[in-house]
Amino acid sequence: MTAPRNRGSAPDPGHEPDHRGAPAHVPSFHEMWQDLRPLGRNPETNGYRRYAWTAADTDCRAWFQAQAESRGLAYETDRNGNQWAWLGDPTAGGAVVTGSHLDSVPDGGAFDGPLGVVSSFAALDRLRARGARPTRPLAIVNFGDEEGARFGLACVGSRLTAGQLTVEAAHALRDADGVSLPQAMERAGHDPEAIGADPERLSRIGAFIELHVEQGRALAGTEHPVGIASAIWPHGRWRFDFHGEANHAGTTRIEDRRDPMLTYANTVLAARKKARLAGALATFGKVSVEPNGVNAIPSLVRGWLDSRAADQDTLDLVVAEIEKAALERGERDGIDVAVTRESFTPVVEFEHALRDELGRILGKAGRADLPVLGTGAGHDAGILSGAIPTAMLFVRNPTGVSHSPAETAAEDDCLAGVTALADVLEGLACR
Numbered sequence: 001m002t003a004p005r006n007r008g009s010a011p012d013p014g015h016e017p018d019h020r021g022a023p024a025h026v027p028s029f030h031e032m033w034q035d036l037r038p039l040g041r042n043p044e045t046n047g048y049r050r051y052a053w054t055a056a057d058t059d060c061r062a063w064f065q066a067q068a069e070s071r072g073l074a075y076e077t078d079r080n081g082n083q084w085a086w087l088g089d090p091t092a093g094g095a096v097v098t099g100s101h102l103d104s105v106p107d108g109g110a111f112d113g114p115l116g117v118v119s120s121f122a123a124l125d126r127l128r129a130r131g132a133r134p135t136r137p138l139a140i141v142n143f144g145d146e147e148g149a150r151f152g153l154a155c156v157g158s159r160l161t162a163g164q165l166t167v168e169a170a171h172a173l174r175d176a177d178g179v180s181l182p183q184a185m186e187r188a189g190h191d192p193e194a195i196g197a198d199p200e201r202l203s204r205i206g207a208f209i210e211l212h213v214e215q216g217r218a219l220a221g222t223e224h225p226v227g228i229a230s231a232i233w234p235h236g237r238w239r240f241d242f243h244g245e246a247n248h249a250g251t252t253r254i255e256d257r258r259d260p261m262l263t264y265a266n267t268v269l270a271a272r273k274k275a276r277l278a279g280a281l282a283t284f285g286k287v288s289v290e291p292n293g294v295n296a297i298p299s300l301v302r303g304w305l306d307s308r309a310a311d312q313d314t315l316d317l318v319v320a321e322i323e324k325a326a327l328e329r330g331e332r333d334g335i336d337v338a339v340t341r342e343s344f345t346p347v348v349e350f351e352h353a354l355r356d357e358l359g360r361i362l363g364k365a366g367r368a369d370l371p372v373l374g375t376g377a378g379h380d381a382g383i384l385s386g387a388i389p390t391a392m393l394f395v396r397n398p399t400g401v402s403h404s405p406a407e408t409a410a411e412d413d414c415l416a417g418v419t420a421l422a423d424v425l426e427g428l429a430c431r
């Protein structure tokens, strides 16, 4: 295979993998946060619109490169547009890598992604301040296009690297204006020629740790600002088609109607109930109606179900029960119901050995009995877990709100996350 292209400053072969040579002043967590804050923020909503390969994304990428270079780290962009900042020799093998993403969903919050990247730089600074001497290479990564807001597929940067997205499929991705992914990359200054699987790069990584704001309230109300991830829940999307009969809203007697909206509405209620009883999640977040007229009984209602659960059996059961409820209600309403599974992602269990090691390291550092949490959200760490040992740390989110401008975390909790990440990096890379 070809060597990964190095589009940034070349790794300095004489760079010592320790604190010597580090600049005396580097931006603090707070300063980095303030620097990043205005980039890609919509002034009307206060939400972030940092979509892959747009001007806002380019600004975030320039910020990352500047942070790397201000610390004397060797900066590079890999063939898939992910950014790396290295302390130590990237080719030595067994690297301990941390990081997350800087892109956002439409009108996303400030923390989902950036908290992991900013905390990574701050944790590295903490290690250097402690005088810790890494015996393994360390790297900070910003994975491109994690949210999939522009091209409709999440985790494109890590999927390409892990070989979970073929080059052909990547070329077929288009944004709402018909711009293809390679065109968008090229316009943003990244040569798309070499996109594709990068097993050689992955083979040089011994562990990947992603710190992320919690997207839920498991830590809220506990004494713990930080938790460890156990698994990413299995999840999928199902399309429910409810076929009825279009007719006049003013002249069709109630008893003569075949109204699919009624069946759909009952299915939404059933989904909520079945999910609640099983401890799972079920959401109809998107719906389309034909003919979509105020004074017309619909002929077709199409609703998309997103469902997630801690384990596959529970998820299968909940979706089967929702489907059954839809079919039964459809029979009563004279509606034909068809259900199609559109996508499915099985459970991702983070490697137990690495998770246990994180628990031990943090226990020794005074954080015993950290909560171990499952999550319903996807992450680059989940994509990479098939190829390399990965783990995640979650930072407490008082409201649990995510993918919204209301997403937040207390600065003290963020700094506790930095300390935990620094402890983990020291425990893994400085033995």
Ligand SMILES: [Zn+2]
Pocket (backbone or CB within 6 Å): 101, 112, 113, 146, 212, 379
């Ligand atoms: Zn994220």
